[in-house]
Amino acid sequence: MERVKENDTVILFDPEKKKKYFLNLSLAKGKFNTDRGEVKLSEIVGKPYGSKIETHKGFSYVILPVSIYEFIMNKLNRLTQIVYPKDAGYILLRLNVKPGDTVVESGIGSGALTSVFAQAVGENGKVISYERREEFIKNALSNLRKLNLESRVEVKYRDISEGFDEVESADALFLDVREPWLYVDKAYRALKTGHFLGILVPTVNQVIETLKELKKHPFMDVEVSEILLRKYKRVPERLRPEDRMPAHTAYLIFARKLPEDVRIEWEE
Known part of the structure; x- marks a missing residue:
């Protein structure tokens, strides 16, 4: 049975109003005030998820764990555009990120994709994030701390024009920078042979x-894709798409590193 730990971020769910309160226990100060009354944080720690906690007015909230999806979409403090969950899941699979891996990324942004990578690599893995803007680093680490993932992330405060410290040791590498073509050669040197490079850009010109640039280097399995997500109204009697659709967010580019002495022509 999973129980609440003292540094968890939890949801207090109001079943009557169908409202979620997001609460980080390590950052809160002893109690949490809602429109239904006050909750003592000391009474939440140690409780099984799914159990209830009462306010001083006698109203009950259900205690639920926070998913990374919910945190990114509802509570992530954003200083930048983020990589949305609809793209992040595909990125994970295409880069073949798994427990124990070392993932290198640039830049950290607001930490949305960083948190997804950090969860995927597990306690024995590492995410190494290069970022040249200090305010982004501070904000991203604050977001990661609320998810208890900060210890899995190493931040290097510098521009990747200087290159990556990792030499053929990255299990996956992801670029989310304005001009990624300037760093393809550096990414190639950082990756293990046979492993994957991922790149995100918002415009066709950048693609x-x-x-x-990718054509100048030994890569195979090159792919350009775009992920579209369409949600549906939840009424069985008149099932239909929602009126608004989150459409284009970014173009995704993937490529697999080949040995330097192996060159192939890409299939059209």
């Missing part, structure tokens, strides 16, 4: 420049 074109990146593909031109």
Whole structure:
């Protein structure tokens, strides 16, 4: 039975109003005030998830764990555009990220994709994030701390124009920078042979420049894709798509590293 730990971020769910309160126990100060009364934090720690906690007015909330999806979409403090969950899941699979891996990324942004990588690599893995803006680092680490994932992330405060410290040791490498084609050669040297490079860009112009650069290096399985997500109204009697659809967020580019002495022509 999973129980609440003292540094967890939890949800207090109001079943009557169908409202979620997000609460980080390590950052809160002894009690939490809601419109239904006051909750003592000391009474939450140690309780099984799914159990109830009463306010001083006698109203009950259900204690639930927070998923990374919920945190990213509802509570992540954003200083930048983020990598959305609809893209992050595919990125994980295409880069083949798994427990124990070392994932290198640039930049850290607000820490959304960093948190997804950090959860996937597990306690024995590591996410190494390069970032040249200090305010982004501070904000991203604050977000990661609320998910208890900060210890899995190592931040290097510098521009990747200087190159990556990792030499053929990254299990996966992801670039989310304005001009990724300038760093393809550096990414190639950091990756293990046979492993994957991922790149995110918002415009077609950037895709074109990146593909031109990728062709100069030994890569295979090159892919350009876009993930679209369509949600549906939850009424069985009149099932139909929702009126609004989250459409384009970014283009995703993937490539697998080949040995330096192996060159192939890409299939059109």
